[in-house]
Amino acid sequence: MTTVVLDFETVSQCDLKAAGSWRYAQDPSTAVLCLCWTVDDAAAEHWLPGQPEPKWPLGATFVAHNANFEKAIWRHIMVPEYGWADIPNSKWHDTMAMCAMRTVPQSLDMAVKALDLPAEKDNTGSKLTIGLSKIDKKTGMMPDPAPVLPRVVEYCNDDVYAQRGLHNRLGWLPPGERDVWLLDQRINERGIRLDVPLVRAMQTIVEKAKTPLAHEFRQITGLNMTQIAKVGDWVKSRGVYLPDMQAETLANALGESPDRDPIDDLETEPEPMPDDVRRALLIRQQIGSAAIKKLDSAQACVMFDGRARGLQQYHGAGPGRWTGRILQPHNFPRNRLKEDDEAPAIEPLIHALMTEDPDYVEMVYGPAVAAVVSSLRHIIVAGSGRALVAGDFAGIEARLTLALAGEHSKTALMAAGADVYCDMAESIYKRPINKKNDPEERQIGKNSVLGLGFQMGARKFRLKYAKKHPLEFCEEVVRAYRQDWAPGVKDVWYALGNAAIKTVWDKSPHEAYGVAYALEDRWLTARLPSGRKLWYMDPQPTREAMPWDETDIRRAFTYKAVKNKQRVTVKAFGGLLTENVAQAMARDLLTEAMFKCEKENLPVVFTVHDEIVCEPFSGQADPLMLRDIMRDIPQWAKAIGVPVEAECWAGDRYRK
DNA sequence: CGGCAATGCGCC
DNA sequence: AAACGGCGCATTGCCG
Numbered sequence: 008m009t010t011v012v013l014d015f016e017t018v019s020q021c022d023l024k025a026a027g028s029w030r031y032a033q034d035p036s037t038a039v040l041c042l043c044w045t046v047d048d049a050a051a052e053h054w055l056p057g058q059p060e061p062k063w064p065l066g067a068t069f070v071a072h073n074a075n076f077e078k079a080i081w082r083h084i085m086v087p088e089y090g091w092a093d094i095p096n097s098k099w100h101d102t103m104a105m106c107a108m109r110t111v112p113q114s115l116d117m118a119v120k121a122l123d124l125p126a127e128k129d130n131t132g133s134k135l136t137i138g139l140s141k142i143d144k145k146t147g148m149m150p151d152p153a154p155v156l157p158r159v160v161e162y163c164n165d166d167v168y169a170q171r172g173l174h175n176r177l178g179w180l181p182p183g184e185r186d187v188w189l190l191d192q193r194i195n196e197r198g199i200r201l202d203v204p205l206v207r208a209m210q211t212i213v214e215k216a217k218t219p220l221a222h223e224f225r226q227i228t229g230l231n232m233t234q235i236a237k238v239g240d241w242v243k244s245r246g247v248y249l250p251d252m253q254a255e256t257l258a259n260a261l262g263e264s265p266d267r268d269p270i271d272d273l274e275t276e277p278e279p280m281p282d283d284v285r286r287a288l289l290i291r292q293q294i295g296s297a298a299i300k301k302l303d304s305a306q307a308c309v310m311f312d313g314r315a316r317g318l319q320q321y322h323g324a325g326p327g328r329w330t331g332r333i334l335q336p337h338n339f340p341r342n343r344l345k346e347d348d349e350a351p352a353i354e355p356l357i358h359a360l361m362t363e364d365p366d367y368v369e370m371v372y373g374p375a376v377a378a379v380v381s382s383l384r385h386i387i388v389a390g391s392g393r394a395l396v397a398g399d400f401a402g403i404e405a406r407l408t409l410a411l412a413g414e415h416s417k418t419a420l421m422a423a424g425a426d427v428y429c430d431m432a433e434s435i436y437k438r439p440i441n442k443k444n445d446p447e448e449r450q451i452g453k454n455s456v457l458g459l460g461f462q463m464g465a466r467k468f469r470l471k472y473a474k475k476h477p478l479e480f481c482e483e484v485v486r487a488y489r490q491d492w493a494p495g496v497k498d499v500w501y502a503l504g505n506a507a508i509k510t511v512w513d514k515s516p517h518e519a520y521g522v523a524y525a526l527e528d529r530w531l532t533a534r535l536p537s538g539r540k541l542w543y544m545d546p547q548p549t550r551e552a553m554p555w556d557e558t559d560i561r562r563a564f565t566y567k568a569v570k571n572k573q574r575v576t577v578k579a580f581g582g583l584l585t586e587n588v589a590q591a592m593a594r595d596l597l598t599e600a601m602f603k604c605e606k607e608n609l610p611v612v613f614t615v616h617d618e619i620v621c622e623p624f625s626g627q628a629d630p631l632m633l634r635d636i637m638r639d640i641p642q643w644a645k646a647i648g649v650p651v652e653a654e655c656w657a658g659d660r661y662r663k
Numbered sequence: 664c665g666g667c668a669a670t671g672c673g674c675c
Numbered sequence: 676a677a678a679c680g681g682c683g684c685a686t687t688g689c690c691g
Contacts (some may be wrong), residue, residue, distance in 0.1 A: 233686060235671065253672070297672060297685060304684085321683070328675090330682055337682070339675035404675090464678055489677090497677080555677055568681090571668080580678060590675095590681075616675045616681090 012171040013044035014023035018139045018152060018164045025307040029198070029316035031182040032079035039084055040139070040152055043163040045171050049163040055156070060091050069094055069125050071074055072115045072170045074101035075195065096192045102170055104188050105177040107322035109530065109542045112569045119169050121544070121567070122176050128168040131164025183539060184322075187598050190605065191321040191329070191526035194540060198314035199336065199612050200390040200622070202660075206305045208363045209379045209386070213302070216365035216375040217294050224290045227283050232295050238287070245284045257292045261285065275661045294376040296340070301383055304334045314390070319613060325568060326541060328616055336613050341663050342381045344372055353660055355380055387620075387661035394628035396609060396636050398655030399618035400596065404589045408460040411520055411588070412495035420651035428453035434492040435484050451484065459488040460589070462500050462582020496585075503588065504581030507531065510544045511564040520587055521647070531566065533588065536643040537595040541587060543579070544568070551578065593617055596640060596651065603636045620661065630655035 015050035021034035033035055041051045046064055054061050071077035075410045077576070078099060085091040103113050111118045114129040115178055136159050143150045152159065168647040180188055180405040224232050228241050235252045249256055260280070263560070280288075315334055323330025342350045351372065359368050360382060365375035372378040389395045402421075409417045420427050432452030440448050454472035463471075465481040473481055489497050502519035509517045516525040523534040531546040543566040565576045577583075600619060601611050609621035609632065621633065637653035656662075 236687080251671075300685065304680060320683095325681080328681075331674090332683075335673090335683055337673085338684090340673060399675095461680075462678055463680090467679075500677090553677070572667085578679075582678065583680070618675085 009064040011067045012070045014166045015042050016040040027308045027317040028076040028079040030308050030310050041160050043167045051167050053160050070100045070174050070553040073103045074099045102173045104321050110544050124172045129162045129165045188613045189631040195317050197222035198316035198389050200314050201309050202386050202388045208361050210302050211363040212365045220290045227287045247284050293374045296380045298340045326587045327594045339384045340380050344381045393622045394625045396628050396633050396657045398633045398653040401652040403593045403617045405457050407589045407592045410647045412499045414493045414495045418650050431456045434487045455488050461586040500581030500585050503584040508562050512548045600637045628657040630657045
């Protein structure tokens with residue numbers, strides 16, 4: 008098979024980072040500087056605008072790093088402006104997807120370095136090319152690319168060689184993942200319809216509501232609201248101690264926490280607070296949300312047809328989950344507005360926001376910016392003639408973990424629809440618990456079931472879920488989970504940990520709980536019950552002191568991963584490996600359901616880890632159909648006995 | 664001014 | 676007996 012490795016260089020006044028590849032390619036100011044490519048092992052060639060279309064080898068596969076970009080340029084510029092033939096998705100391959108799957112850094116430069124391939128990033132060429140998209144400050148005009156074009160081609164050639172080296176080193180996606188990637192491409196090209204007039208109205212409201220409050224904040228503190236550290240210092244200087252400026256901390260400090268029990272816990276009673284501090288914190292709480300920046304993101308990436316594309320990154324996270332980009336549908340704030348203890352009806356809320364009148368919004372829904380933040384999800388809508396149908400797997404990672412651990416009495420409870428959070432709470436409190444009379448106890452039970460499956464300890468549990476309880480209580484919660492409620496789970500941690508450690512130390516494969524660890528090339532792989540593999544790069548045998556006893560030194564291992572765009576060494580431990588497996592199995596259930604949705608006229612527009620959002624024709628918007636699809640699990644999942652439940656809904660706007 | 668690291672904050 | 680999560684983006688603050 009002939010392989011063409013290619014790379015475009017372009018100029019534009021559109022901000023690629025903010026807009027994403029698809030919107031960028033559609034921008035009228037975007038133009039191609041050059042296209043460079045190699046055919047198999049031959050030397051690089053290049054094409055410049057004005058030259059005839061190159062003769063592409065018949066049936067070639069086109070390989071690019073972040074093929075989304077090359078595809079977008081090809082479809083939005085080469086096809087309509089230069090009359091080139093389209094290349095279908097089935098003829099594209101993405102080295103970035105390959106890096107993602109193998110947990111190699113996704114940036115070309117870092118990937119090449121991590122794999123010790125012989126290529127250096129041409130920083131000068133990169134800067135020169137980027138500079139062609141920026142207004143020249145001396146002339147006030149866009150620079151003329153012509154004089155530097157040979158240098159740009161040289162830079163582009165280097166990138167093509169780097170990409171080819173990467174491709175030769177990593178090869179192709181395995182067949183199953185190839186299908187997932189092709190589905191990913193379809194979803195990213197389909198895009199998400201945004202309600203642009205609503206986005207504008209929200210921005211107007213935020214602007215109007217924010218200005219006087221931001222001014223008042225500055226009057227009181229002399230600071231900018233976003234200078235969190237300095238605001239913290241100021242608060243402290245006024246005699247109030249706050250560990251951070253997080254929404255929850257502020258709510259507690261301002262005495263708004265509904266579940267607080269002041270008699271029980273005098274220590275955390277909100278301190279009497281000077282009026283200016285109270286007012287400043289109230290303002291910060293009302294308008295300090297960073298999430299409203301999503302409105303700017305939405306404007307920047309939405310295309311001429313009202314849809315935003317390229318919002319999901321294939322295999323962005325180690326266990327295979329998608330990650331969000333640009334608008335990032337993965338972290339929309341949840342709706343915190345309450346009307347009679349329920350989320351308010353959506354359409355009246357949208358109507359109120361569309362008035363662009365913050366006073367009216369405030370009168371009906373409380374502080375206007377908070378109302379906007381709570382409504383952000385609703386900017387995602389169904390296209391015309393269509394509806395949204397969405398569903399999420401209920402507590403899927405906890406269910407998978409319990410099933411894997413053979414805790415069949417617990418999975419049977421779940422399958423029967425019992426309230427396992429109350430069941431867990433009964434193990435903790437050793438008395439009958441019900442949802443109505445013991446909401447706090449049930450919440451502790453819920454956090455335990457969802458949080459303690461991956462070796463979280465008492466300290467962390469307290470920090471995350473139970474700040475108001477003493478450490479001793481959290482120790483008892485952890486003990487109850489590990490000893491009484493689901494004792495099989497800790498066995499999974501130790502078994503997976505030991506199997507992986509033995510594999511790395513003895514360089515021979517070891518299996519536990521249906522997860523088969525082996526060494527392949529520079530990776531430790533974990534074959535899951537679904538047949539898919541997880542990849543851990545550059546595993547190193549180490550010896551580690553145990554956290555509970557520094558004289559207790561045991562075999563362990565580390566591997567390399569990317570965090571915050573940095574390559575870091577990660578210490579493996581059983582709980583982490585178990586979490587990876589649970590996340591990965593949940594992802595496999597998700598993709599399985601996504602394929603079925605596509606077949607059943609429920610085109611997928613995005614997913615959020617355990618949630619699928621589809622956009623069928625209005626007449627086919629049947630949440631029960633989606634529920635059936637999501638509950639229809641593959642054989643491997645049936646074999647471990649995981650009880651799967653999905654909560655589904657249909658509507659015109661995205662919600663939670 | 665741009666690049667980079669650290670931090671905060673939102674979700675699953 | 677027994678431990679650490681996974682992400683992306685915005686902002687700040689420091690550096691050259």
